[in-house]
Every structure is written in C-alpha cells, then in structure tokens.
Amino acid sequence: MSHFRLTNLTRQVEIGANCYLLETGNRRIVLDCGAHPKHEGAKAQPLWEHLGEKRLDAIILSHAHQDHLGSLPVLMRKYPGVPAFMTEPTRQLADVMMHNSVNVMAKRHENGEGETPSFSHKEATNCTRRFRSLPLHQRFNLAGERLGVGETADVSIQFEDAGHILGSASVLIECDGRRLVYTGDVNFDSQSLMSGARLPEQEIDTVIIETTRGAIPQPEGFTRAEEEKRFATAIREIFAQGGSVLVPVFALGKSQELLTMIYTLRQKGLLPECPVYIGGLSTKLSEIHDKLASASHRQHPGLNLLESVAPFTISGREINQFPIKPGRIYALSSGMMTEHTLSNVVAPQFLPNPAHGIFFVGYADPESPAGRLRNTKQGEMFHLSPSIPGEVLRCRVETFGFSAHSDREGLVGYLERTAPKNVVFVHGDPAAVDWFKTTMAPKIPDTQLLTALPGIALEL
Numbered sequence: 495m496s497h498f499r500l501t502n503l504t505r506q507v508e509i510g511a512n513c514y515l516l517e518t519g520n521r522r523i524v525l526d527c528g529a530h531p532k533h534e535g536a537k538a539q540p541l542w543e544h545l546g547e548k549r550l551d552a553i554i555l556s557h558a559h560q561d562h563l564g565s566l567p568v569l570m571r572k573y574p575g576v577p578a579f580m581t582e583p584t585r586q587l588a589d590v591m592m593h594n595s596v597n598v599m600a601k602r603h604e605n606g607e608g609e610t611p612s613f614s615h616k617e618a619t620n621c622t623r624r625f626r627s628l629p630l631h632q633r634f635n636l637a638g639e640r641l642g643v644g645e646t647a648d649v650s651i652q653f654e655d656a657g658h659i660l661g662s663a664s665v666l667i668e669c670d671g672r673r674l675v676y677t678g679d680v681n682f683d684s685q686s687l688m689s690g691a692r693l694p695e696q697e698i699d700t701v702i703i704e705t706t707r708g709a710i711p712q713p714e715g716f717t718r719a720e721e722e723k724r725f726a727t728a729i730r731e732i733f734a735q736g737g738s739v740l741v742p743v744f745a746l747g748k749s750q751e752l753l754t755m756i757y758t759l760r761q762k763g764l765l766p767e768c769p770v771y772i773g774g775l776s777t778k779l780s781e782i783h784d785k786l787a788s789a790s791h792r793q794h795p796g797l798n799l800l801e802s803v804a805p806f807t808i809s810g811r812e813i814n815q816f817p818i819k820p821g822r823i824y825a826l827s828s829g830m831m832t833e834h835t836l837s838n839v840v841a842p843q844f845l846p847n848p849a850h851g852i853f854f855v856g857y858a859d860p861e862s863p864a865g866r867l868r869n870t871k872q873g874e875m876f877h878l879s880p881s882i883p884g885e886v887l888r889c890r891v892e893t894f895g896f897s898a899h900s901d902r903e904g905l906v907g908y909l910e911r912t913a914p915k916n917v918v919f920v921h922g923d924p925a926a927v928d929w930f931k932t933t934m935a936p937k938i939p940d941t942q943l944l945t946a947l948p949g950i951a952l953e954l
C-alpha cells in the first residue's frame with residue numbers, strides 16, 4: 495500500500511515552475527504554485543486539470559520566488575477557504591511579490607504585449623488574508639494547530655530552514671508514521687547572507703528534491719570566499735579604467751546577497767566605498783530583510799542592509815534617461831535581463847563601452863537576454879530585444895558562481911545521509927535529473943529513484 499501519491503502539476507521536466515499535488519490518507523495538499531517565467535496566461539500556470547474534483551486541504555508554499563508562488567492566487571480562487579502555510583518571512587515577501595507581479599502583468603497588457611493579468615490586486619490581497627505563517631522546527635496539523643510532544647494528527651507538517659533565500663523552507667510531512675521531505679529550493683552551503691540548510695535526515699521515507707544544478711559540476715577548488723575575492727578584483731579593475739559595473743540580479747534574494755557581499759568586501763578593504771544603485775522592488779524587499787534581520791537564521795544577524803550599504807533606488811520611470819557614471823555598481827533586476835526590466839533598459843549604455851563591465855552572479859535561462867549575452871563573444875552583435883537595434887559587445891562580461899541553490903555534491907551528500915526508500919527528482923532539466931539518477935544508483939542501491947513526469951501520479 496502506498497502512503498503518499500505525488501502528481502507533478504508542472505508542464506515539463508525542467509527548471510521552469512513548481513507545483514505538486516500530494517495525496518496522503520484522504521488528505522490532499524498542493525506543494526508550491528509557481529508561474530513559468532518564460533510563458534504567460536494559462537501556459538505559465540500548472541496543469542489544473544490534474545487536480546481532480548475532490549476538495550483540497552492545504553497549500554504549502556516553500557518560498558516567495560515567482561516560480562513557486564506566481565500562480566498561487568489562481569489556485570486559491572479555485573479553492574476558497576483553503577489555507578496556505580508558509581514561514582513568516584515568506585508571508586511578508588509573498589505579499590510584495592504578488593502585488594508586484596500584478597503591476598508587471600498589467601503593464602505588459604496595457605502595452606499590448608501580454609495576456610490579461612491572471613489575477614488582480616484585490617485577489618492578491620484576499621489571498622494574503624488566508625496565508626498562515628508557521629514557525630520552523632514545530633509540528634502542526636492541517637488546520638494550522640500546533641501539535642505538542644507525542645500528540646498525533648492524521649497528517650502533520652513541519653518547516654525546516656532551506657538556506658535558499660529569506661524565509662525559504664523545506665517541509666517534513668508525516669502521515670501514519672511515514673515521513674516525506676519536500677526540499678523546495680535548497681542550499682546546504684552558506685551564502686553571503688543566508689546560512690546553509692538544516693534538513694531532517696532520520697527515518698525519512700521519501701525525499702522530493704530539487705535538481706537545478708545537477709548538470710553542472712562545481713569547478714575544481716571552488717570556494718565562495720575565493721569567488722568573492724575574484725568578484726571584488728574584477729570590480730576594482732573596472733573602476734580603475736574609469737568604468738562602472740552592471741550586475742543583473744533577481745530582486746528577491748540575489749539583491750540582498752549582493753548588498754551583503756558589498757558590505758563584507760568593504761569591511762575587508764577589498765572594495766572601495768562607491769555609490770550602489772538598486773531597483774524599487776529590491777529596496778522594498780530589502781526593507782523586509784532589514785526588519786527581520788534579528789529574527790531569521792542567517793549570517794550577520796542584525797545587519798541592516800539599507801543603512802550599512804546605503805544604496806540609491808532607481809525607479810522604472812527614471813531608468814530610460816538614467817546616465818551611467820563611472821565608479822559605480824548598478825545591481826539591477828531582472829537577473830535574466832528580461833525585456834523592459836531595469837537591467838535590460840540600462841544595458842545599451844554598458845555594452846559598447848570597453849571601460850564598463852556586466853557581471854553575472856546567478857542562474858540565467860540560456861534563451862534569456864542574460865543567457866544569450868554570456869554566450870556572445872567580444873566584437874559580436876548582441877540584441878537585447880527584437881524591438882531595438884543591436885549593440886556590438888565591447889564591455890567586459892564575467893560570470894561568478896554565487897548560486898542560491900545547492901551544488902549537486904551538496905544534494906548527493908544529503909541523499910546519501912538520508913538514504914530514503916524513494917527519491918523524486920524535480921525542478922531540474924532532464925540532463926540534471928539523469929545525472930542524479932546515474933550518480934545516486936550505486937550510492938543508495940535500495941532506494942527507488944524516480945522522475946515526476948507531468949500529470950503522472952507516483953505511488954510512494
């Protein structure tokens with residue numbers, strides 16, 4: 495008899511978006527509810543048709559990135575009254591992220607580029623009223639009631655720190671003595687701001703694990719400290735030749751990691767004091783980081799980013815006429831340099847100028863402008879978008895390894911220590927999933943290694 499049934503509600507086996515239906519006993523839970531960043535409207539949303547007709551008991555949100563959160567208001571519209579559980583930092587960040595995504599969708603629609611927004615500000619607000627924040631390390635039943643020591647429930651949930659971004663959590667779900675861990679996005683290593691994940695390893699029956707970096711080996715001898723030094727050196731070199739640096743970043747997570755890195759590199763004397771610019775959304779999200787600075791499991795507890803680094807905020811309205819000046823760091827979203835975002839709009843001022851640099855610090859889809867730019871050679875034409883003329887690439891382009899996701903060795907280590915009965919690989923491209931299956935098979939030979947194909951239920 496199986497104890498858990500898992501249906502992948504995403505449209506493909508890829509990094510794209512996250513949404514999974516977990517059934518156990520007679521309870522039904524949806525894990526995450528993302529939107530695919532490359533698509534719009536219904537195509538960006540999960541496979542709703544596989545949710546079936548039965549009632550839903552709970553939604554669990556691992557963290558507030560769009561690929562885990564972006565379709566949540568649509569799901570909550572389908573199931574009025576169903577609670578969504580998350581950590582308190584995620585609750586606060588998700589509120590800002592959902593309203594921001596309404597603004598983005600509405601603007602695209604107004605410009606005749608996008609589909610009708612999939613939800614409104616009013617729906618986003620209604621949704622947040624049903625958000626229930628739960629503390630880490632404590633068990634709750636699906637009504638959100640805390641379970642005392644020895645107290646049982648048909649299904650219990652417990653959040654643990656996933657080390658990916660502020661508020662990110664993996665969840666331990668127990669039913670009938672069977673224990674399942676859904677990692678969400680996880681990082682076992684500490685970053686500049688976030689401390690590494692601490693997940694349960696004892697008597698775990700099933701692990702549903704992300705595989706974002708499964709296709710990429712960590713370079714020989716890589717350490718984050720050395721990579722930070724390399725980053726600081728490259729910035730100083732750009733400044734010395736009279737240029738500025740554009741760092742395309744995700745507003746949530748990467749911006750705050752970068753501000754922390756700038757702070758620590760300055761403390762070490764590796765970076766000079768210089769003006770730093772961030773976007774409006776990054777500022778809003780950084781305020782939440784600062785407000786929760788002492789309350790979250792992270793490095794530099796109490797460090798107030800906006801006070802200590804004192805970045806200037808650039809608004810979307812200013813960016814079109816914003817002159818780039820030398821000796822500055824522009825840490826602007828989006829990380830993938832998507833059309834109409836700050837990093838995309840400002841890039842033509844950087845691309846043709848050999849004094850400047852564009853430095854990447856995280857994941858970029860290979861087809862996104864950022865992904866394409868990384869594969870463009872010096873002197874080649876580069877097109878930021880089909881609607882504007884191309885630029886000859888003359889500025890310095892570098893990529894640094896500051897991923898918010900665990901390297902594959904970290905994930906392998908966790909699976910080896912846990913040795914569960916089942917592992918389900920999700921949130922990775924097919925090559926990444928294949929690498930994990932091949933690598934893990936001899937290491938944990940008694941474990942079933944599974945791929946969750948879209949719309950197909952796995953009995954676990």
Ligand SMILES: [Zn+2]
Nearest residue numbers: 557559658679
């Ligand atoms: Zn994430």
